[in-house]
Amino acid sequence: ETGVTQSPTHLIKTRGQQVTLRCSSQSGHNTVSWYQQALGQGPQFIFQYYREEENGRGNFPPRFSGLQFPNYSSELNVNALELDDSALYLCASSPRTSGFTDTQYFGPGTRLTVL
Amino acid sequence: QKEVEQNSGPLSVPEGAIASLNCTYSDRVSQSFFWYRQYSGKSPELIMSIYSNGDKEDGRFTAQLNKASQYVSLLIRDSQPSDSATYLCAPSNTGFQKLVFGTGTRLLVSP
Numbered sequence: 001e002t003g004v005t006q007s008p009t010h011l012i013k014t015r016g017q018q019v020t021l022r023c024s025s026q027s028g029h030n031t032v033s034w035y036q037q038a039l040g041q042g043p044q045f046i047f048q049y050y051r052e053e054e055n056g057r058g059n060f061p062p063r064f065s066g067l068q069f070p071n072y073s074s075e076l077n078v079n080a081l082e083l084d085d086s087a088l089y090l091c092a093s094s095p096r097t098s099g100f101t102d103t104q105y106f107g108p109g110t111r112l113t114v115l
Numbered sequence: 116q117k118e119v120e121q122n123s124g125p126l127s128v129p130e131g132a133i134a135s136l137n138c139t140y141s142d143r144v145s146q147s148f149f150w151y152r153q154y155s156g157k158s159p160e161l162i163m164s165i166y167s168n169g170d171k172e173d174g175r176f177t178a179q180l181n182k183a184s185q186y187v188s189l190l191i192r193d194s195q196p197s198d199s200a201t202y203l204c205a206p207s208n209t210g211f212q213k214l215v216f217g218t219g220t221r222l223l224v225s226p
Contacts, residue, residue: 042216106158
């Protein structure tokens with residue numbers, strides 16, 4: 001158990017709909033990263049939030065957006081869902097420190113299916 | 116060229132053997148390297164991190180890093196059936212704190 005929680009566990013949506021996924025970071029962690037993992041692939045970086053500001057973004061379109069709240073929890077929003085958005089969405093928290101990249105601890109993930 | 120390359124496997128080893136998992140990466144400025152284990156249908160679980168050239172041992176696991184060759188590996192000694200999973204290699208550039216994952220190597224340990 002990493003202390004990172006995500007909700008919901010599973011979600012089924014139809015094309016064109018919008019979805020919000022939620023993540024609570026581990027106690028003491030102020031950085032949250034979101035990843036998308038398609039079947040048979042490694043996780044792909046979507047974006048990262050540090051102290052409520054976006055701190056880097058991967059190669060995902062603007063319809064993927066996020067928020068981080070003062071308690072460091074986070075949301076991932078996806079608009080205009082497409083079939084290819086079906087994937088496991090992973091949230092990872094880390095305790096931003098100076099020096100090397102901080103270890104990221106993953107939550108259990110949200111399985112999104114788009115029909 | 117992919118940013119991170121791993122043999123997808125499956126790598127099959129008998130129980131008690133040493134499993135050797137390899138990873139090459141293309142970003143020369145990568146400074147931090149992580150190995151995660153992922154069971155089917157679950158999220159990645161951290162096994163080890165390594166930052167300096169050489170070996171780092173933690174129990175049955177040894178990570179090896181060679182930055183000049185852009186190569187990182189994970190050795191699992193005394194492999195157990197419970198080690199059967201997909202192992203993900205993830206280098207990271209400190210300046211941009213994202214993990215870049217390979218597709219992972221599937222390990223099968225037979226009793």
